[in-house]
Amino acid sequence: xxxxxxxxxxxxxxxxxxxxxxxxxxxxxxxxxxxxxxxxxxxxxxxxxxxxxxxxxxxxxxxxxxxxxxxxxxxxxxxxxxxxxxxxxxxxxxxxxxxxxxxxxxxxxxxxxxxxxxxxxxxxxxxxxxxxxxxxxxxxxxxxxxxxxxxxxxxxxxxxxxxxxxxxxxxxxxxxxxxxxxxxxxxxxxxxxxxxxxxxxxxxxxxxxxxxxxxxxxxxxxxxxxxxxxxxxxxxxxxxxxxxxxxxxxxxxxxxxxxxxxxxxxxxxxxxxxxxxxxxxxxxxxxxxxxxxxxxxxxxxxxxxxxxxxxxxxxxxxxxxxxxxxxxxxxxxxxxxxxxxxxxxxxxxxxxxxxxxxxxxxxxxxxxxxxxxxxx
Numbered sequence: 001x002x003x004x005x006x007x008x009x010x011x012x013x014x015x016x017x018x019x020x021x022x023x024x025x026x027x028x029x030x031x032x033x034x035x036x037x038x039x040x041x042x043x044x045x046x047x048x049x050x051x052x053x054x055x056x057x058x059x060x061x062x063x064x065x066x067x068x069x070x071x072x073x074x075x076x077x078x079x080x081x082x083x084x085x086x087x088x089x090x091x092x093x094x095x096x097x098x099x100x101x102x103x104x105x106x107x108x109x110x111x112x113x114x115x116x117x118x119x120x121x122x123x124x125x126x127x128x129x130x131x132x133x134x135x136x137x138x139x140x141x142x143x144x145x146x147x148x149x150x151x152x153x154x155x156x157x158x159x160x161x162x163x164x165x166x167x168x169x170x171x172x173x174x175x176x177x178x179x180x181x182x183x184x185x186x187x188x189x190x191x192x193x194x195x196x197x198x199x200x201x202x203x204x205x206x207x208x209x210x211x212x213x214x215x216x217x218x219x220x221x222x223x224x225x226x227x228x229x230x231x232x233x234x235x236x237x238x239x240x241x242x243x244x245x246x247x248x249x250x251x252x253x254x255x256x257x258x259x260x261x262x263x264x265x266x267x268x269x270x271x272x273x274x275x276x277x278x279x280x281x282x283x284x285x286x287x288x289x290x291x292x293x294x295x296x297x298x299x300x301x302x303x304x305x306x307x308x309x310x311x312x313x314x315x316x317x318x319x320x321x322x323x324x325x326x327x328x329x330x331x332x333x334x335x336x337x338x339x340x341x342x343x344x345x346x347x348x349x350x351x352x353x354x355x356x357x358x359x360x361x362x363x364x365x366x367x368x369x370x371x372x373x374x375x376x
Contacts, residue, residue, distance in 0.1 A: 031166055033173035033197035034180055039096045039116045044313045052313040056096030056116055059226035059306035061260045061278045064318040070280070072100035074287040079106030082295030086165040086210040088112070088172075090152035090235075091307035092119040095198035102200045107208055107295075109201035111169035113151035113176065118196055120307070121178040122231055123150040124189060132238070136177045136185045147187025151176040151195060152235045152304045159300075160242045165210035166199070173197030210298065212247035218296050219247070221254040222286050224303040225264075226278040232305045233264025239302050240271050255286045 044050040057065030078085060087110035089097050096116030101108055113120045123133060125148055133149040135157060151172055158171035174181050177190040179197050186192055212219060223239050225232045236258060243249040251270035258264060261277035276282050290299065310317040 031170045031173070031199050032181070033170065033199060034115065036098065036198050036200050037095065037115045037117075037196075038099050042311050042313055050313065052311050054096065054116065054309060054311050055317060056093040057308040057310075058091065058097075058224060058278075058283075058303055059308050060280055061226055064280055065226075065308040066280050066283050067317065068097050068100040071097060071283070072104055074284055075101060075108075076104055078287070078290060078293055078299060079104040079108060081293060082107060083290075083293045084108075084205075084208060084210055084295075084298035085301065086110070086298070087301045088152075088155050088159075088169075088303070089307075090120060090150075090155065090302070090304040093117065093307040093309045094120065094303070095196070096309070098198055098200040102202055102205075105202055105204070107202060107204040107210075109165045109169075109199070109205040109210055111155070111165070111172065111197065111199045113155075113172075113179075113197060114195040115198050116309075118194075120195060121150060123148045123153065125231070135175050136187065136190070137175070138183045139185045140183070141185075147177060147185075147190055149175075149177060151178065151197070152302075153238070155302070156235065156239050156242055159212065160246050166201070166206075169197070169199045173199075210300075212243070212249075212300070214298060216248050216250050216253075219249055219253065219298050219300070220290060220293065221249060221300040221302075222257065223254065224257045224278060224283075224301070225259060225305040226257075226303075227306045228259045228264065228278075228304075230265070233258070234266070235304050236302075237264055237266050237268075237271070240268065243300070244268075244270070255289065257282050257286065 039054045039056070041051050041053045044052070055067050055069065057067040058071070059065055075085065084107040085101075087097070087101060087108070089095070089110070089112040092114070093116055094112035095114060095118075098110040098112060099116070101110050133153045134147070135154060136147045136149055154175040155168065155172035158168040158175075159165075173179050175184060176195055176197060177184055177186045178192065178195040180193050180195070182192070184192060221243055223236050225236050228236070236256065240254065240256070243254060244251060251268075251274060254271075254274055256263065256271060256275040257278040258275050259278055261275060263272040263275040267275070293299070
């Protein structure tokens with residue numbers, strides 16, 4: 001076997017040290033994603049004038065969404081008990097969930113693929129030649145492989161790297177091919193700058209940080225996917241395997257709310273036994289099951305799949321709501337609530353309403369038109 005020249009060895013060692021140092025610096029850097037943006041409001045001119053904030057939510061497999069203020073209400077007893085909580089939201093409008101959770105106080109940090117007014121984007125598929133999605137890498141260290149990868153994949157792998165939650169959020173944004181990091185290496189169908197990664201935390205969350213290194217008996221998780229497709233299922237299985245296989249979570253301490261209650265393809269047997277339908281009632285039960293947790297314990301929460309949004313000036317949010325699926329990677333970035341300015345005629349907005357469909361849209365239009373005539 002021919003001997004490798006010393007110069008080649010030294011060059012390789014130098015490059016390895018450089019790449020390792022850069023990677024370490026990037027992983028430990030402060031969060032560099034977009035500044036967190038609170039939810040906006042819309043104004044009914046009256047009389048009397050009325051201002052109402054947007055709400056965002058998690059789509060469910062059946063029935064009403066789980067709204068931002070409702071999820072925060074379910075989490076409130078844990079926050080009051082001092083339970084350390086870390087949340088990740090990969091669905092459309094996910095950044096709007098952060099505002100209500102952080103307002104609880106306690107020890108909470110939360111991150112999302114995008115802000116309250118924007119859609120989120122799926123990777124194209126799982127590549128047939130790879131066992132797992134391939135992280136796109138940064139522009140100066142691009143992988144010579146496919147780019148079937150999105151924010152949720154990045155977030156799961158970032159947590160698996162052992163970082164605290166701030167660093168995991170930073171890494172998830174940094175490597176998101178649809179995000180705003182200009183250094184991210186992107187594939188031919190991956191349009192950068194269309195997801196706006198968000199992060200927020202309480203003062204206690206900032207002081208203490210969050211990582212998965214506590215004793216197995218003290219760490220719990222909720223994995224959620226309301227209207228999942230195959231990619232969502234793969235990601236939830238990946239998250240389970242990360243928690244159990246890498247960090248030693250006890251399967252009995254992980255609650256999976258997934259679609260209609262059938263575990264995704266490829267789920268380990270223990271995961272199958274922990275899976276129930278992704279409904280509002282089951283989310284309430286999941287948090288009730290954690291009612292005995294104390295400041296010694298912590299909760300990791302991950303939601304992917306669809307998100308919803310609504311404003312109470314537009315009607316009863318539990319009857320009418322935007323139900324927006326995450327979009328394929330090649331879709332236009334023009335979607336999202338922030339394309340609608342203060343002069344928008346809300347009776348003409350293309351709502352996505354699961355049921356009862358056309359009749360609901362006509363009712364919304366009639367309701368808003370009547371309101372404006374009264375205000376004139």
